[in-house]
């Protein structure tokens with residue numbers, strides 16, 4: 001065999017007593033009569049021989065400090081409502097939420113992300129920019145209970161509007177109505193004003209990071225502009241830069257009580273079929289002043305996450321969404337999957353694909369599993 005045809009190993013079938021057998025046999029190709037390194041069987045399994053060896057060469061490791069824990073805060077007091085489609089997750093009133101803060105920090109989780117469920121919803125989501133809205137109150141309570149816990153404020157309007165869309169809808173009765181635009185259209189620029197206003201209210205309440213999530217054009221610039229105008233230049237922006245119109249958000253709609261009353265969000269969230277467009281969206285948000293960027297959902301979009309990580313140098317988050325969480329729980333409840341192993345494998349995959357931070361409902365469980373040494 002000529003040297004250039006050398007293959008380090010292959011299976012050879014041969015006849016032996018009438019039976020076909022497989023012989024694992026290195027091909028003895030030579031270079032000037034001497035065996036070369038490439039002639040030897042390559043044995044990557046050597047580095048998988050024991051748990052200690054595998055740990056030593058592991059490329060990706062998870063830690064509680066990788067996680068951001070999303071929380072749902074509802075109006076009222078003394079209430080802790082389980083979310084049926086998300087086992088182990090709750091809607092918490094502000095007082096209950098504040099009680100959670102210490103345990104989250106003790107587990108080594110550095111940050112939480114807040115979604116609000118207001119007592120009343122209206123056409124423009126005014127609870128979101130009221131200083132006494134449910135999220136501003138929650139921010140104050142959390143910062144008082146645990147000042148070092150980073151509080152990220154999800155900045156959108158779908159939880160606060162009576163129609164469930166992420167901003168102001170074009171109807172003749174609302175401010176900003178534009179006859180030339182279709183009725184039912186989400187008005188981009190009037191919504192940007194509200195995003196800016198609410199961002200200032202949340203930051204003044206103590207939010208450490210504002211995370212605009214509506215996928216509206218110009219939302220990062222509007223957030224940055226409003227914060228700077230209010231002398232809040234120190235507050236960073238985590239942009240939901242590539243957020244897809246995903247069906248994996250199903251359980252979240254129950255959790256946040258925010259399903260759209262008509263249509264869906266495909267006019268502003270991204271088409272799941274597009275990857276190049278994600279790079280365009282991220283580039284725009286970076287240009288507008290985003291400090292950190294996010295891809296959402298996570299597991300079905302690992303290729304997007306990897307592409308974003310490669311292209312941009314900003315800290316990159318991925319959101320393991322409610323449907324990803326619910327699927328694993330449902331399968332585990334049926335005895336079809338091992339919840340702990342599959343959850344940690346999913347989280348590891350998300351980190352391996354490039355996430356610096358993972359927003360996950362598994363945050364507390366995963367932190368416990370990790371500290372117990374799996």
Ligand SMILES: [Zn+2]
Nearest residue numbers: 156157158166
């Ligand atoms: Zn929204």
